Amino acid sequence: MMKKKNLMAGAAMVLSLTLAGCSANTTAAASASPAESSTPASAVQTAQAVLENTESLVTTVSTSSGGAIDTADLFTERDLTQTADVSEAVYYTVQNGEDITITAAGVYVLSGTASNMTVTVNAGDSDKVQLVLNGLSITNESAPCIYVASADKVFVTTSSSDNTLTVTGTFAENSELDADAVITSKDDIVFNGVGVLNITSSEDGIDGKDDIKVTGGILNISCQDDAIEANDSYCGADGTVTIQAADDGIHAENEDDITKGSIYICGGTYDITAGDDAIHGETIVQIDGGTFSITAAEGLEGTWVQVNDGDITINASDDGINAANKSSAFTTAAEINGGNITITMGAGDTDAVDSNGNLIITGGTIDITAQSPFDIDGQITFTGGTVTANGQQLTTITNAMMGGGMMGSMQGQMPQDGQMPQDGQMPQDGQMPQDGTQGQRPQGGPMGGGMPGGHMHP
Secondary structure, eight states, rough: OOOOOOOOTTTTOOOOSSSSSSOOOOOOOOOOOOOOOOOOOOOHHHHHHHHTTTTOOOOOOOOOSSSOOTTTTTTOOHBOOOOOOOTHHHHHHTTTOEEEEOOSSEEEEEEEEEEOOOEEEETTTOOOOEEEEEEEEEESSOOOSSSEEEEEEEEEOSSSEEEEEESSSSOOTTTTTOOOEEESSSEEEEESSSEEEEEEEEEEEESSEEEEESSEEEEEEEEOOOOOOEESSEOOOOOOEEEEEEEEEEEEEOTTTTTTTEEEOSSSSEEEEEEEEEEEEEEEEEEOOEEEEEEEEEEEEEEEEEEEEEEEEEEEEEEEEEEEEOOOOOOOOEESSSEEEEEEEOOSEEEEEEESSEEESSSSSEEEEEEEEEEEESEEOSSEEEEETTTTEEEEOOOOOSSTTTTTTTOOOOOOSSSSOGGOOOOOOOOOOOOOOOOOOSSSSOOOOBHHHHHHHH
């Protein structure tokens, strides 16, 4: 079941995270007072007049309780505030070939059109920096448009304007910079706002070496590699994200820590066309809400894919939902507890739901059109929800004739007496260990707390 929070009054509200799917609302706050500026007075006054008279907007969210990921501290109030306090902002107008370097915490308003220049954030480890894109257009040949070398957290906030960042050529080889994306960040980065950010890249669109969050605004990415690449995690609360990617749409992977590389989305609208995976998390992919339109080789891929809510439409040429053995820190499982899922598969050796481990279905509506609806290598638990395959409502789930796993004889059947079927239950020793080295789906309900909250930074 979904619950939505009411509109919350005041920008200084205390964020409350409650049970169920995620929804977005806004609330008003007082305008900011005049700011000092580093640019000509006339330009500053014009920008101030627009920004200071814009109502402050705060996205409100509610997240699932007891899901695979601990969501208690995922989003701070500032993450969810879609407008910036510009009362003490510094204003910049970009110029051709002239880099801008920001070295201290604060709010910086960026406007104008330029080529072959980079906005670099090189602040202290405890500094929070907010970049307000206010009609900004940068086109580079071989360097990122925005580069975060150091900060505690950076906010990229769009004003009610169109902004465009483009890299047209091959990124310059620079081991210290380690940049192959239009926006590259070595620390936490948050995308929000009330305007549009267009990103076009010859390689990656956004590359975050830590956590990436999207909580608002309109984000359009067209790229020749991954659109959004996160090292530790990707978290989405709201906003409209449109992706055209030659490789993955959203990818999270940490090569040095098998407990990281997760994706969590509880709201927003996603329209993803990808040459490989639309949404790929090495550890957990958890969907608690949002609207998804996906065309890709694979739709959702992770070690543990958990869908608790949302409207998801997948057109895939390989696997629609794929629970793969990517990380040994978690039990491999495809788990569906709610939401509306429509999967249409291309012809050939394709599977609508493919799990190299277990399949758990406790709720939701699943409508599959595929030659092979299911390919499950582990145990099948089917205790609720409505599953339709090729026009026929199922009361029993078995592996399809094509692509059936080694344990294809195992089946999950809807119980007639409300009991868990004996041939489709989870192992009784399936507990999440304290050290996180051999993750198992915990007992005690359709969803169990899996990922420690410490893996997500507020």
